[in-house]
Amino acid sequence: MKKGIILLAILAIVSTELNAQLGNVLDKAKLASTTAQFDVNSLTSGIMGKLSSALALSAAQKPKVASVITEYLSQKAQFIAKQKTSPAEYTQRQMGIFQGVKSKLAGILVKNQMNKFLGLKPATNDPANVLSQLFF
DSSP, X not given: OHHHHHHHHHHHHHHHHHHHHHHHHHHHHHHHHHHHHOOHHHHHHXXXXXXHHHHTOOTTHHHHHHHHXXXXXXXXXXXXXXXXXXXXXXXXXXXXXXXXXXXXHHTTSOHHHHHHHHHTOOSSOOTTSTTHHHHO
């Protein structure tokens, strides 16, 4: 009888450990999958394609704006998985780094361009619109 109880206790402990380890592996796999879909360079190119024409960026402005966008997307990539697991935390962090983007762009863009930039925000987070990755 004692052997049976000890065996059940050992099985319970092993089962708990395996579930914990598998949970970590699954979480890492989900994060890797989300990050793989969030290609910073590809998104930067797409966003710059839209911004360059919409804002009539000068040759001097383009690399500066691209640098700000790349930095923003790199920071966002670190917590993009939170968009599904913890939406409130994601929104708070995204808004914080987006404020930095606006501050940096205010030093690069003229007032008219900045107003146009803010007017480019899509009404909703539409994955088909690359600008959604910038504003949401």
